[in-house]
Amino acid sequence: MSADTLRHAAERIARLCAEPHDLVSLWQGSTEVLARAVPHHWTPCFYTLDPASLLMTSHFHHGLDEFPGEWLAGEYYGDDVHRLADVMCTKSGISTLYEVTGGDPESSPRWHRNMTMGGDQELIARLRTRSGEIWGALALYRAPHAPLFSAAEKHFVQSVAPLLAEGARAALLLGQAREPEFTDSPGLLVLDHNWAVESTTPGVGQWLSELPDGDWDAGRLPSSVLTLAGRTLRTAADPQRGDTTVVRVRSRTGTWVVLHGACLSSSGNPRIAIIIEPAHPGRLYPLLMSAYGLTEREKDITRLVLQGASTAGMAAELSLSAHTVQQHLKSVFAKTGVHSRRDLVAKVFFTHYEPRLRDNEHRARLDKPLRGEPWLPNSSAPDDCGNSS
Incomplete structure (x- = not known):
């Protein structure tokens, strides 16, 4: 070529x-x-x-x-x-x-x-x-x-x-955002060309009420949303940059919230989609805690095992000795009922990720949104037809 x-x-x-x-x-x-x-x-x-x-x-x-x-x-x-x-x-x-x-x-x-x-x-x-x-x-x-x-x-x-x-x-x-599954699922806010609210998904009002200097009931958007909207329009003028516009904001409660912006395709005036989500590393940590009762350090060790890190790599990232890493690994193996790192990876995958993969295959056939998080312990796995109860 x-x-x-x-x-x-x-x-x-x-x-x-x-x-x-x-x-x-x-x-x-x-x-x-x-x-x-x-x-x-x-x-x-x-x-x-x-x-x-x-x-x-x-x-x-x-x-x-x-x-x-x-x-x-x-x-x-x-x-x-x-x-x-x-x-x-x-x-x-x-x-x-x-x-x-x-x-x-x-x-x-x-x-x-x-x-x-x-x-x-x-x-x-x-x-x-x-x-x-x-x-x-x-x-x-x-x-x-x-x-x-x-x-x-x-x-x-x-x-x-x-x-x-x-x-x-x-x-x-x-x-x-369009089909929420959890109480802290992302929210979607669409602004028209005048930056007025065109549509929202359920729960957006709660998200916006947690951001500083906004008043959802009074119709006043937070400055972080308006700033992101402006950056999104500028970025859309040069799509080859490929940068997703992102703003991280500390909420009124002290937690971090992440906002993502994108321009919607339209033959008329531009419209802006704002996605709001909690700034968490995914649902792996609560999954490991609720399913296996791992300590915070054991969760860190398991995360690195799943990502393919070596003992030396884990020791360096967590500022531990190799011996301490091995001791934590023994505890993780005992709690999860496995005998090796490969078995640990396979157990976590086939218990919590294969059900999600099969559910997503079913969702794709039904033209439904796909999910990116693992299957949580309180979720029921899809049956042979891909349905969940």
């Missing part, structure tokens, strides 16, 4: 990701662009990952409505290379199965699974925002005897990965 073709493709993805979309629509629109920029077999495979644990929460691959169970077992129980967690932890955030096997992909069980779908080469890219949060992954495949992914193609994928990460994060937040 020429440099101009790749540049135009990057601009199209930037525009897609700067507009509010549901997640499936974002992936479908990106699929069309990727097909022209980086030729590949069949269709891309998109994943969302929980930033707190880097475990899979959804999978979208047009033509493959359900992720095969044996592939999940290989991802979280198997002894193989090129797993999602492996690529997420690399410095470059992009990898091919051909490279990690030293040019011998047939040595990997993963390659044999891919070949059942006709995919010889596999490229995986990390979808990480510029602020450092990993929200997903993208996988592309090529048929046997096709050329290897080139350096220019990999560079293109790396360049659009932060845009896709921002788009995925916004899509998940937007979906949860």
Whole structure:
């Protein structure tokens, strides 16, 4: 592909990701662009990952409505290379199965699974925002005897990965705001071209009442909302920047609240969508506490295990000795009923994340918003038809 073709493709993805979309629509629109920029077999495979644990929460691959169970077992129980967690932890955030096997992909069980779908080469890219949060992954495949992914193609994928990460994060937040699941779910506020309130989702009034210098009952928006709206309009004028407008505000109660802004597509006057959410690291921590009774330090250790950190890495991040890390690990293993780090990762995934992944597959078929958080202990897992009770 020429440099101009790749540049135009990057601009199209930037525009897609700067507009509010549901997640499936974002992936479908990106699929069309990727097909022209980086030729590949069949269709891309998109994943969302929980930033707190880097475990899979959804999978979208047009033509493959359900992720095969044996592939999940290989991802979280198997002894193989090129797993999602492996690529997420690399410095470059992009990898091919051909490279990690030293040019011998047939040595990997993963390659044999891919070949059942006709995919010889596999490229995986990390979808990480510029602020450092990993929200997903993208996988592309090529048929046997096709050329290897080139350096220019990999560079293109790396360049659009932060845009896709921002788009995925916004899509998940937007979906949860439109269909709240928890009392602290994000709220959605839409402003018209005069910055008057056009529409809201349930609970927005409560969110806005917690922000300083606003008065929802009197119709006065907080200055943080107005500032974000102005920044959003300026950013929309240059979509290639791909920056999501974000403001973090301390609420009247002393907690932190995060506001995200995006311009809505329209043939007329611009409209602004503001998403308001609590500034928490995800639902991993309450999940671990309520399900397993872990201490704060044990939760930190478990989070790092899920993210693939080594003992030395955990010791450095938590300012502990390697011996202390190992002692905490023993306690975590005892409380969760496992005997190794791999078993711990698999147990957390199959208990709390696979139900979410299956629920999201069902949601995608019903054109409903996808969820990015793990399945909480007080939630009922979906049945074989994808329904939850």
